Amino acid sequence: MDGQLDQFVNELKRQLNQLDRRIRSLALLRGLGLVILVLVCLITLQISIDFLFSLDSTARIIMSSISLAVLTGCLWFGILRRVMQKRTPVELAAIVEESQSSLNERLTSVLELATAQNETSSVVMRERLARETIASLTTFNITDSVPSDRAMRFIMSAGIAILIFITPLLFWPDAYRLLLSRSVIPWGNFATVSSLYFEVQPGDETVARGTDLKIVAEPHWHTKKPGQINDVWIEWKDSTGKSNARRMDLDQETGFYLTQFPRLLSGFQYTISSDRSRSKQYTIEIAEPPSITETLLTVNSPGYTQKPTEQLTVLPSELRVIEQSRLDFKLKFDRPVTAVTLEQQSYSSGTEERHPVEQKAFSVSEDQLSAELALPVHKSSFLFHLKLESLEGKLTTQSSEHLVKVIPDRAPEIELSLYNQPEFIKPTDGLKVPVKVLDDFSVAELEIHVQKLDEKATVVKVPAQLLGKPAIEYEFEIDLEGLRAQQGDIYTYRVRAADNREIPEPNIVWTTPRVFGIDQNADQQLSAGVVSRQEKLRDELQKIQQEYKEHKNQVDQKIAELKKAKEKEALKAADQEQLQELSNQERKLAQKLENLANEFLQLPLYQKLAAQTQEIARTDFVKNHDTLKSTADAEDIKQARNELKPVPKAMQGTEQKLDQLTRQYDKLVELENDLLNLNRLADETNHLAEDLLAFNDKLESTKPQTQENAEGKQQAAEKSEMDRKKEEAHQQRSPEMEKELANLQAELKHRQSRLAKDLDQLLERRPELVDAARNYQMKQLDSLVRQTSQLVEPQTQLAEAIQEQAPVAAPRPAAPQATEQPAEVNPPATVQGENQPADNNSAPATPAGQAAPATAESSQNAAGAAADGKPSTAVQTAERNMSNEPSRAKAEPVKEESVLDLQRQQKMLAEAATNFVLETAQQFGPDSEPTRKATELAEESIKAKQAADAGRLHEASQAANRASKVADEIMQAHKEQNPENTERDPFLEQAELMANLQQSQAEKMEQASASESKRQEALQNTQQALAQQTQALSKELSETSRKLETDPIGLKKESQQADRTRQKTETAGQAMEKAVEGLQEENLAQAAEQAQQAAQALQEAARQAQQASRQKAKESPVPEKVGNQVTDAAQQLREAQKQLEQSPEFKDQSDQKMAQQQQSPPGDAKENSQQSSPADQKEKATESGDAKAQANSEAGDKSQSQEQMAENATSQQGDS
Structure with a gap:
């Protein structure tokens, strides 16, 4: 039984231990609920007081401390003490008995008896007590002795309190969180809680020393309805602890409050406040920024x-x-x-x-x-x-x-003109492709790829030693024989260039493929480039026509729609947009037409058409555009209708003008093709002249050379000897040679005949070519007449100067010329032909009474100097030219300057003075005082030149001296206007240089004026120069007279006029030569008489030429220089025919019979037919070749394509 009792007691203790744990758990839950309730109450109390009174941090800390003490007591008494309390099994049993009164202390008694020592109780009684206790315990559970209701009530109350506590977060989250933060962290830096609060920028910030600080306070409201804000203040404490405050400014646009602290040198702390609202405390720190x-x-x-x-x-x-x-x-x-x-x-x-x-x-x-x-x-x-x-x-x-x-590393640029190569080549010829490649750094590869259709390309590369430069010029030669080119083959070629770029790869460019074909009759082919360009321009013009028709239909349709609408209705937005779009279309079409006109401007033959095209684009199209645009801004339908009334008629006229442009373009295309044909005829005529020279050379080479004695050759003028030699040469030629020469002569005659026929047909089809030729020669005649008139005044002045000098010098016997005349006398005064044709290579000249114009080079230099602000190159050029080669002067003794040198120097100074006027006008304006003084300087310099040319060296010296003084005045006036200028002044340098040169020239001429011989030398130089000009003028008049008389011009009246003028100028030239001889012999009286006669002859020639009536020039679309090309081609063909007919060895027998029938003296016909030896024929052919070369220089280089020749030939079309 004792064993069962012990077992029972142990089990009982185990259950009591469970009860103890339950008691502790319930105590913990109850205490936790209590603490939560107390905590919620304390926090609620604290935040309520803080909300009502906006406590500072000290008050919040005190309240938080009290709350913490209360909460600590609650924790101890409500949780820790009860949880940590120790209970014995007897005490636990008593708790059970207290809840279960039926036990009657049996449970405690059992436990006490079980633990008692030296007990005296009966065993039987203990067992009975144990059985009764066990029986009682079966009716309930010991752990249920302690109920959990009370603990649960506390927990539920705490939960409810927490829910109530957090409910405001749903309605005022920001403000409530701020309140909680101020309560939980009482020492924290928080803003006060009110309906108004501020967001502050920049808040806490570190700024650079010396910079401005702008503080912005943006007001916000915790409530949905904002309230009224009174003054907003900023309060701050500086680094020394000193407090400051200021009112912030309200920005009316943004509603923000602003204030600014300039150039901050120290930090501070600040708050923003308004009534009960106060922001948190912000801190501004100062630091040095990095640099x-x-x-x-x-x-x-x-x-x-x-x-x-x-x-x-x-x-x-x-x-x-x-x-x-x-x-x-x-x-x-x-x-x-x-x-x-x-x-x-x-x-x-x-x-x-x-x-x-x-x-x-x-x-x-x-x-x-x-x-x-x-x-x-x-x-x-x-x-x-x-x-x-x-x-x-x-x-x-x-x-x-x-x-x-x-x-960017740009790709190489290949310069290869689109129309500069023929499209058809003879298989025996070669094709040369000149290429120029430009790169910003270096050209690494350059090659041409020639490919026959469907065959592998042949590549020709430029040698490596020629590469590696930014600019490469190379001429590829395509050997057609090496390509085995045959009739009808078609080839393409492309040029490829690459630079030396490494990353990512070299820049490679290709030209567009060019096509050329093989044709035996390549010379007669029309340039495919010309045809392509003509078709391109025609397509562009027709496209503009078509687009304009469509645009016109849209405008007509819109006008019809507006007519259907009511007049008083407002113009709809859709209608305005459509009208605006129509005006934009008109503007775009005008721009296209303008672009087409610019393309026409690139072609001289189309200049007039370009002007008409621009006129349509800038007037008709612009007017229609403005009308449509103004209509789009109309207020109602009635106003729009009134605006659009003139539009249909105007657009109809514009359409007709476009049609007329197309017709004119087609006519110009036909004319251009005929001009290309003329170029071909001129080119073949040139070839004929060259072949005729070769024929004469071959004819000359077949003759045996006669032996000459040691004393010299026989006189070639003896006709009988010439005839004997020709007969011997004829007898000594082999039959094969005779046949070869006969065939060659026959071929030349056939070519000459064919070319003459083609030229006649072209002139018959294009009479405007003849008109252009006549216009050119008439302008040439007018220019020569003007040159004749311009020679009258200098010759008259010279005659008067010689007459004045005659009494001073006594005639002396003629003496041998002591000094050598210069090989070439540069005229001190030359005659300038107005409207002189471009092929006149002689430099334009100036009569003695006019200012010498600046040459093209000096004008360009002067303009460049004026633009760049550099000294005048004209004055410096005159100084260099007058220096008489100083490099040689150092090695050779200085010689006295001749009068001719003085005249030349003064002429250069006059030109430099003229350029100085232009530069001064560009710099200071044409009406400025410096320009007026510079003009006075130029006038005096020109007077000095005229006096020097007339031999009046003393007057020339005085005029040069006056010019020097004017230059000094210019220099002084410029210095006074710019007294503080210490930099280099180009204008001042020019004036000073001009003054020095004119002063030096004045001294030289004054010294020369004391010598009678120098005065006579000046007269002689001027007279000799005028004689040379008169002789050249006579030759040009003779040539012009011949061209006017012959076909195709046929102006015999004008030819006779030119011939009469030539005769007068020749008379004047002969008188001038005699005057020069008189001056050389110092017979001034005779020289004066001859000079006067020369002046009268020139005056008579000019008077007759000006009074004569001439045929008026007919308007022709063909440039006049092309007409001159017609004249030269006809002349070359006539000369070629004449030379072929006069070939002595191969005259036709029928010609000999006809000569006999005319009953001429036996030797006359032969002498007339054989009057020119092959050598003479060669000389004439050479002269013809010179004329031919001159024609070539006018029409364009032979190496150019036919299109380029046509464009060059029509380069003077400007106002045709």
């Missing part, structure tokens, strides 16, 4: 460009680098930095689009005082700036924006 102390930017260009490395110590605002370069940045700072960033952004010129920003981080050194970055440059330009972040205060410094313009 760059040293910069080193290294620009590494790609190696293939061979450009040196460039180092910059300052970052420029704009940096130009070549693509694939590398920029190496090395920066040093004045204080440690944590990060250095380069922010770059792609740059597109002319656009405002902002591209994404890319960041490149620098590699910062360990001491954080330097940084490096290697930045590769690709193809696109970009903007960049540097951004530094300091270690102290994390201040950022941003540099200004810099632009890196990337220079």
